[in-house]
Amino acid sequence: MAGNSDPLTPRAKLAVTAGKAVAAASRAAGRGSGSVIGGRVALKLDPDLLGRLAQHLDVILVSATNGKTTTTRLIAEALRAAGQVVSNALGANMPAGITSALAGGSDAKFGVIEVDEKYLAGVARDTDPKCIALLNLSRDQLDRAAETRMLAENWREGLAGSKAVIVANCDDPLVVWAASSSPNVIWVAAGQMWKDDAWSCPSCGGVMQRPGEDWFCGECGFRRPTATWALSGDHVLDPHGSAWPIQLQLPGRANKANAASSAAVAAVFGVPPQVALERMYQVQAVAGRYDVVQFQERDLRLLLAKNPAGWLETFSLIDPPPAPVILSVNARGADGTDTSWLWDVDYTRLTGHPIFVIGDRKLDLAVRLEVANQQFQVCDDLNQAVQMCPPGRIEVIANYTAFQDLRRLVGN
Structure with missing residues (x-):
């Protein structure tokens, strides 16, 4: 970790100050939190600001089509057991919103950042993350995002050779294909109800075989990797085979899956599953969801x-x-x-x-x-x-x- 010996340049400080002022003006005018407009102004003044703000942090990036805001919040709660956290917990997940969030965390140890799927490769390049959580990929915003395999390819190219530990859902073939270009992957069996975006092999285009929970391509041999962490009913199974109870105030199977991935991320930073999962119980709602x-x-x-x-x-x-x-x-x-x-x-x-x-x-x-x-x-x-x-x-x-x-x- 770079430590705090790297003070921001005068230009970076000016950019942060200007961004905060614009954000405050936007809030005062009743136009929302101001984080996006504030971040845009700051990045205009210092295009390298995101990287500068991230350099003293252990950065964790979270990306997915569904569940990234909730998972970001769960990881942030778990890591508070090990140090102060700065996070864009309200979902402003493109570079401007991320820059605004990090500008408010000068004393933090961890930066837990939700990233829009289209921007993941660029934000990873700028922030040098220690860990990246990849949860799922499915069709979304058809006019804006290209089809899912192209997004997966963008991830795969952007993360190739990454030094980050990738925590990835092995039940989603698109995520597995994207993560497989990285040398250091922790596979989590988090489940996947929606399968309609992964019937053809992302690697060769062949037809995917899906016996039970398993999957593989009958043509090129691309297949589901073996998980070291798994969601099993109301428990998370860790790499040692111990089962830890998930007790959340958030409802549903998807949030248990988010908790399993979050526990795997927390363990990368030395927070044991029991501590991580107990802290996740504090989360009652996420940006109004489930309220x-x-x-x-x-x-x-x-x-x-x-x-x-x-x-x-x-x-x-x-x-x-x-x-x-x-x-x-x-x-x-x-x-x-x-x-x-x-x-x-x-x-x-x-x-x-x-x-x-x-x-x-x-x-x-x-x-x-x-x-x-x-x-x-x-x-x-x-x-x-x-x-x-x-x-x-x-x-x-x-x-x-x-x-x-x-x-x-x-x-x-």
Whole structure:
């Protein structure tokens, strides 16, 4: 580790100060946290600022299509057992947001950083990470991100020969192919419900064979590596075969998988699984996700689902029928403007639930639900949807900007 003997250059200090001032002005104007605009200004003044801010830190990067914000938060909690942590825990995960986050952590030992999949290779080049966690890759934002194999190839090329310890999910063939270019990989059997982006071999294009939980290519021999860490029910199995109980306040199988990967990362830095997992129990909600809020004298649970893989995991969390479900979908810039992914989601899993549809693209969603033979009602807004819901806790599932709209509306 470089230690703190490397003070920031005068230019870097000016960039940090200017970035913080712009961020504060943005917050005062009610335009959000200001972290992105502040980071952009700082990087304009010193294009090398991200690397300078990272040089005294043990940097951990977390990237995936789904689960990176939650996993970043879990790793950050676990590593606080070993030292002070700076993190972009609210999800500003492109270089500007990452720069803003690190600018606030001059005394930290660890930098735990969520990185957008498209930017992983560049951020890894700038920050010289000690560890990189790769969780999954699936279709998302079809108008912005190229198809998943191209993203995997970008990771594979960007991480080739990396000095970082790569902690990677061995159940996702795309992740395995991307990580295999690295000399130092720790494989975690974290599971994968969504398999529709990995039926062809990323290495040769052959058809993948999937007997049980295993997978391999019948043509080139590319196959699932042996895991040293594994999620097994409600436990994490460590490399010695010891089983450690996962006790989270966050719901669902996907979050247990996130905890398993987080425990493997924490162990790289000497934090034992028992300590790491106990600390993860502190996390109740992540940037509003999983929060239960009161609205119009009803309990609403807010769930974020941005793409087919995320919706599949989220359906497994909701209360059984007849729990009412409100679905909200937008297609703004941050969501991706192409809603054709709705046709990849299996909405028959909502059979038996009263369904209420809101959001900018409620009619797109309504057509999809009609084809899936679901009973639903299209509503003008959240107020009307809640008023029409039968008794019981209401599950609210929304994609990215729809989720932010809902949080503002319910005061979360």
